[in-house]
Amino acid sequence: MSYLTDERIDPQALVRRVMRRSDGAYVLFEGVVRNHHEGHAVESIFYDAYRPMAEKEIGKIVADVEQQFSETAVAVVHRLGDLAVGDSSIAIVCASPHRGEAFAACRIVIDRIKETVPIWKKERGPGGEEWVGWQSKC
Amino acid sequence: MKVRLLYFAVLRDITGQSESDLDVPEGSRPREVWQRLRASYEKLAGYDQPPMAAINESYASPDAVLHEGDELAFIPPVAGG
Numbered sequence: 001m002s003y004l005t006d007e008r009i010d011p012q013a014l015v016r017r018v019m020r021r022s023d024g025a026y027v028l029f030e031g032v033v034r035n036h037h038e039g040h041a042v043e044s045i046f047y048d049a050y051r052p053m054a055e056k057e058i059g060k061i062v063a064d065v066e067q068q069f070s071e072t073a074v075a076v077v078h079r080l081g082d083l084a085v086g087d088s089s090i091a092i093v094c095a096s097p098h099r100g101e102a103f104a105a106c107r108i109v110i111d112r113i114k115e116t117v118p119i120w121k122k123e124r125g126p127g128g129e130e131w132v133g134w135q136s137k138c
Numbered sequence: 139m140k141v142r143l144l145y146f147a148v149l150r151d152i153t154g155q156s157e158s159d160l161d162v163p164e165g166s167r168p169r170e171v172w173q174r175l176r177a178s179y180e181k182l183a184g185y186d187q188p189p190m191a192a193i194n195e196s197y198a199s200p201d202a203v204l205h206e207g208d209e210l211a212f213i214p215p216v217a218g219g
Binding site: 031047048049050052053054056078089090110113114115116117118119120121122131132133134136137 | 144146147148150151181183184185192195196197211213214215216217218219
């Protein structure tokens, strides 16, 4: 099973993948392309990844969080390629017998993905395009 | 010895390639490969410190020793999610 996709994300399919009859709650997080970043307009985003390494890094995060919250099941899918404003770039589902663990697990998963997984985004807008996080020094 | 260098995101745009095979001296480290890139691409000249590095799909120190056939990638600041 891959954590990366080039297709539109179907969050409910992700929910169906993880929910068990013992679960009393799931938290679904979706990251969405917005129309602005640091004061300038954004029209679309191109997502790039070091695919095999990104798969491994997301897999480590899922395994860690499922170990930390032993009753929680985690599913993740991150979309790559060209996305428009309003498109979901990532969906995370954390299902658990109780809501507290589901909320906590979901927060940790998205925070860690943003820190360590080799995925990049190039924002495009009327003012041009730029790779987020890269400061030009020339 | 030969190592394969992979380029992603801004580094692919700057270098105009997605991978290249490099001949490097035995015992080379990512830091030295980065200096070679800086010397080749004006847009990288201002970056005396390398970004994070990955060897064979795992994060590695810029001072880790490379081996024949290794796959090296520099990881610019990530922005997933």
